[in-house]
Amino acid sequence: MQKHILVIPGDGIGPEVTTWGKAVLEKIAANFGHKFTFDEALMGHAGIEATGNPLPDETLAKAKASDAILFGAIGHIKYDNDPSAKVRPEQGLLKIRKELGLYANLRPIMLFDELLDASSLKPEILKGTDILFFRELTGDVYFGEKKRSEDRNTASDLMIYSRYEVERIAIKAYEAAMVRGKKLCSVDKANVLESSRLWREVVQDMAKKYPEVETEHMFIDNAAMQLVKNPKKFDVVLTANLFGDILTDEASQIAGSMGMLASASIGDGTGFFEPIHGSAHDITGQDKANPLASILSVALMLEISFGLKDEAKAITDAIDKTLKAGYRTGDIADVNTDKSKILGTIAMGQKVLE
Amino acid sequence: MQKHILVIPGDGIGPEVTTWGKAVLEKIAANFGHKFTFDEALMGHAGIEATGNPLPDETLAKAKASDAILFGAIGHIKYDNDPSAKVRPEQGLLKIRKELGLYANLRPIMLFDELLDASSLKPEILKGTDILFFRELTGDVYFGEKKRSEDRNTASDLMIYSRYEVERIAIKAYEAAMVRGKKLCSVDKANVLESSRLWREVVQDMAKKYPEVETEHMFIDNAAMQLVKNPKKFDVVLTANLFGDILTDEASQIAGSMGMLASASIGDGTGFFEPIHGSAHDITGQDKANPLASILSVALMLEISFGLKDEAKAITDAIDKTLKAGYRTGDIADVNTDKSKILGTIAMGQKVLE
Ligand SMILES: CC(C)[C@H](C(=O)O)[C@@H](O)C(=O)O
Ligand SMILES: CC(C)[C@H](C(=O)O)[C@@H](O)C(=O)O
Numbered sequence A, B: 001m002q003k004h005i006l007v008i009p010g011d012g013i014g015p016e017v018t019t020w021g022k023a024v025l026e027k028i029a030a031n032f033g034h035k036f037t038f039d040e041a042l043m044g045h046a047g048i049e050a051t052g053n054p055l056p057d058e059t060l061a062k063a064k065a066s067d068a069i070l071f072g073a074i075g076h077i078k079y080d081n082d083p084s085a086k087v088r089p090e091q092g093l094l095k096i097r098k099e100l101g102l103y104a105n106l107r108p109i110m111l112f113d114e115l116l117d118a119s120s121l122k123p124e125i126l127k128g129t130d131i132l133f134f135r136e137l138t139g140d141v142y143f144g145e146k147k148r149s150e151d152r153n154t155a156s157d158l159m160i161y162s163r164y165e166v167e168r169i170a171i172k173a174y175e176a177a178m179v180r181g182k183k184l185c186s187v188d189k190a191n192v193l194e195s196s197r198l199w200r201e202v203v204q205d206m207a208k209k210y211p212e213v214e215t216e217h218m219f220i221d222n223a224a225m226q227l228v229k230n231p232k233k234f235d236v237v238l239t240a241n242l243f244g245d246i247l248t249d250e251a252s253q254i255a256g257s258m259g260m261l262a263s264a265s266i267g268d269g270t271g272f273f274e275p276i277h278g279s280a281h282d283i284t285g286q287d288k289a290n291p292l293a294s295i296l297s298v299a300l301m302l303e304i305s306f307g308l309k310d311e312a313k314a315i316t317d318a319i320d321k322t323l324k325a326g327y328r329t330g331d332i333a334d335v336n337t338d339k340s341k342i343l344g345t346i347a348m349g350q351k352v353l354e
Helices: A016-030 A045-051 A057-065 A091-101 A111-120 A162-180 A194-209 A220-229 A241-251 A292-305 A307-325 A345-353 B014-032 B045-051 B057-065 B089-099 B115-116 B163-178 B194-209 B222-231 B241-251 B292-305 B310-326 B344-354
Strands: A002-010 A034-039 A068-073 A104-109 A131-136 A146-148 A154-162 A183-188 A214-219 A235-241 A261-267 A271-275 B003-011 B035-040 B068-073 B104-111 B131-138 B146-148 B152-162 B181-189 B214-219 B236-239 B263-267 B271-273
Touching: A002 A045, A002 A057, A016 A034, A016 A345, A034 A057, A045 B194, A057 B089, A057 B115, A068 A292, A068 B310, A091 A235, A104 A146, A104 A241, A104 A292, A111 A307, A131 A162, A131 A241, A131 B310, A146 B194, A154 A194, A154 B194, A162 A183, A162 A235, A183 A220, A183 A241, A194 A214, A194 A241, A194 B131, A194 B146, A194 B152, A214 A220, A214 B236, A220 A235, A220 A271, A220 B241, A235 A241, A241 B222, A241 B241, A261 A292, A271 A292, A271 B003, A292 A307, A307 A345, A345 B089, B003 B045, B003 B057, B014 B035, B014 B068, B014 B089, B014 B292, B014 B310, B014 B344, B045 B263, B057 B089, B068 B292, B104 B241, B115 B310, B131 B163, B131 B241, B146 B163, B152 B163, B152 B194, B163 B181, B163 B194, B163 B236, B163 B241, B181 B222, B181 B241, B222 B236, B222 B241, B236 B241, B263 B292, B271 B292, B292 B310, B292 B344, B310 B344
Parallel strands: A002 A034, A002 A068, A068 A271, A131 A235, A183 A214, A183 A235, B003 B035, B003 B068, B068 B271, B131 B236, B181 B214, B181 B236
Antiparallel strands: A104 A131, A104 A261, A146 A154, A154 B152, A261 A271, B104 B131, B104 B263, B146 B152, B263 B271
């Protein structure tokens, strides 16, 4: 198989972790006889520094021309503390999601048995958890009109959904539920929000087309609670952009660390694969970042964009083996970890490659 | 002290739990020589059934005339499954919050040592946690304009804040931080939302007036994660209406159960005290609801609205004693609980009274 992959390292620890995602892709190509070619492009703070634009035109053109995109992370502390900045790194990520029509963000919460103790949740609560989130990614309050009054004392964002936007992601979520546990939980705030009431109506209609799937509707506040109380009860979770952002970060504690979670954004064209963690400026350049989320992003790319299941499995097996051998990055180490087996980004990347 | 208290039982388990809140108020009056008079009024589904209105005029009039309000719960499954219903129980609660100017919702996450094992979180993660949430309660996407297109295929809610709305709750939160741990974490989504950027600007300005308080700004997705990962790091948390709704429900797992958390809504006039749990129709009328959140709401009322600290402490001490004696309702029982000490609503209420 021949594929062209664009790597967008982005900001903070992005470059450190995508290095290992790319290395794993090269190794897979060699071992399985594929031909992967690579290109690289800028986005976020890196894009602003070089061109003044968080999503340079060249990056977008390269993205559209590639078969899949491996992304690192976005964001810079400088902008976080300056709420009045006009140009912001995150705009690059939001714009590429919109431009590529990446309306469905899949976030699988998988749990490596070896990491049961790395979580703040009790192992017996976690064991057996396997959740696949479908987060809507190109609508909601993220993309609705933003306004600031002239005196700057009032600010607003429009939370807005249209039927077709909910339908297309609901179809993807139901199709996934059909080949998984046949349970789908749709999360909204229909007791307060009109956009959530539309969301619920559409999902109720869709549920009729998938009678084999057991559909549940849950309010976001309750879902945030149930996810900690009893994560095992969830199979497929379908939700809006903002609620999905919150719930999936929360769910990262189930997997032991944000450093373990990958995500796939798909839609009309090229697929986009990235860790769910952020740019983590506090540990940038210190060889501390966990490269496993980037490597798992590559496994998702192989499976979802290229249909290469065996290759994807080879990657998760390699990670499993590395964890079984006791190796950990700092974020997933616990009191029982052999200190000599706590590795930096580079050493961990190399262990998985081997 | 002479006070007039309005009891609004509301829906579902509301009546079952407010019964015990009221009984405890009567006992406190008798023991400490106060005179508390009571009235009762309808709201939510109960209001709709009786008058067609989720907040009957009579209820609002009584509320304004009282010194404090003890509320139960709101909501009915019938409306949850019918997103197109025009009149909804929750409108009653939202309207009374707005009418009484209850802009600050205080949700203390306190942890009874006896319940350390009832949580899905590891005891060592929990121990020492003591958080006070300040949730803004009369603004945000809850009260912004709601729209539905004529073809009903597009729906929106306006997420909106004005400077004075953020200022007045920020002042309350900072004042509380000054007499607590002098740490304040403000939660927003300023990397995406304009309303959050205003929020952050206002809190940054306010922080300058409280130099002794260590201020931190956190994105909501990160906060939802940190709350599970390391709840001890939080002292006062200040956030918007929607984010506060989500975070405080999530935080209920820290206290072992939603059945343990009370909240105080304050602002321009009469204070309003309620459990954070909902109407729980699945257990209504089965003598299963945990009355402790309602009883703790009464403790908050005595302390915050009436300044009666000793009386409030008498209540938390009584609960502590009951828990130490091994008594539990079903929601806070764990594998080690003596089966004979698992009580229903009524028996638990009586134990605390004794
Ligand atoms: C960086 C930020 C804009 C982004 C989001 O909120 O979508 C991130 O948190 C994510 O989840 O991918
Ligand atoms: C019932 C509902 C409208 C309410 C809210 O979202 O504010 C509830 O969840 C709460 O937290 O008090």
